[in-house]
Amino acid sequence: MSARNPYEVLGVTKSASQDDVRKAYRKLAKKYHPDLNPNDKVAEEQFKAVNQANDLLSDTEKRARFDRGEIDAEGQERHPGFGGAGGGGFHGFQGGFRPGAGGGAGGAFSEDDLSDLFGMFGGGRGRRAGPRKGADRSYSLSVSFLDAVNGATSRITLPDGSALDVKIPPGIEDGQMLRLRGKGEAGVQGGPSGDALITVTVKPDATYTRQGTDLYETLSVDLKTAVLGGSFTVPTPTGPVKMNIPAGSDSGTKLRLRGRGVQAHGTRPVGNLYVTLQIKIGKPDAALEKFLKGWTPETTA
Structure with missing residues (x-):
């Protein structure tokens, strides 16, 4: 079965930009991914078709050659004389039959004609198809x-x-x-x-979320550390590090750890890790309860 038209597979038009092609591919690849559709043969075939279509359309040279009719939807060469995409029959002979040595209106093929014909099929003494990429x-x-x-x-x-x-x-x-x-x-x-x-x-991941090259996590700290400040161990993608919690911190306070986000690659610099504090009181002991009963805060904000 021949491959489907790549534009139809990705649901884009011939005038679609490369960014449009990339967005369409990512959306469909995620929709039909085998991990999200276990034992679904239809989704598996669709996933393969989406990948094949993207391989052709994401390559500007292949896309241009497909639009010109030089290659098919599988990226294979189209041989002149066999109708290409949707055509049929032999179109390679410009003058029909040539009169043979015996003459007559229905003369035989000449040797050159036979050589050309067999050459199309890769046999005889005619032209053979050249090396092709797998x-x-x-x-x-x-x-x-x-x-x-x-x-x-x-x-x-x-x-x-x-x-x-x-x-x-x-x-x-x-x-x-x-x-x-x-x-x-x-x-x-x-x-x-x-x-x-x-x-x-x-x-x-249960701990981190990502935005670009920056990572985000929520860290629970006890009431004493939040009020008085102190050192706290923070998990990061590259290993735990000590971070200073400022005195008087409240839930929602956001702290930054430089260089602990997405690691650098090529010309892209390393990202940062942003830690949002969440105050965890736990079960108050008797001393804390006694203090709070006699404590009148200066503000109620």
Whole structure:
């Protein structure tokens, strides 16, 4: 079965920008991701189709060649004379039959004609199809929130049972696709191998949330530390650190830990970690209850 029109698969028009294509892909890849649709064959096939369509349309050169009719929806070359997308029959012979040596209106093919004809099928003495790049393969990979923040190496198992190590760059986002050059199908007639296209799903974390390169967490502190101040151990993606809690802190107070957010990658700097304090009283002891009964606060705010 031939691949569907990539524009129809992603639900975009031919005039869609590359940003429109990327947004449409991320939305559909998340909707049909195997982790969210276990044992759903329809969703699995749709996920594959979405990845294949994005592979073609996200590559400006491939997209232009598809729009010109030079390659099909699978990225394979279209051979002149076989109708391309939607055409049919032989269109490569400009003058129909040529008169043969014996003459006559219905003369035989000449040797050149036969050579051209067999050459189309890759046989005989005619022109042969040149080397072609192998097909790309699509995979899905789930990574933990901390691996996405700090970077890591994950392993996926291929259909043939072999394993492939995938380097996860720090700061990768949910739905982002990684391309591993040469890890797809083998090329044809000495052509280069295709690529492995890996769609990454980032699992949520119970402690942290993310906005860009910055991370956020809520930290419970006891009443004494909040009132008098003090040192407190704070969990961060790169390990626990000591943080000073200012005296007189209240619930909702936000403190910043520089450089403890999403780790740097390339030209992108490291992010920060923002800690929101939440006062946790717990069960008051007798001394605290006695103090509060005789205490009249100066303000009631």
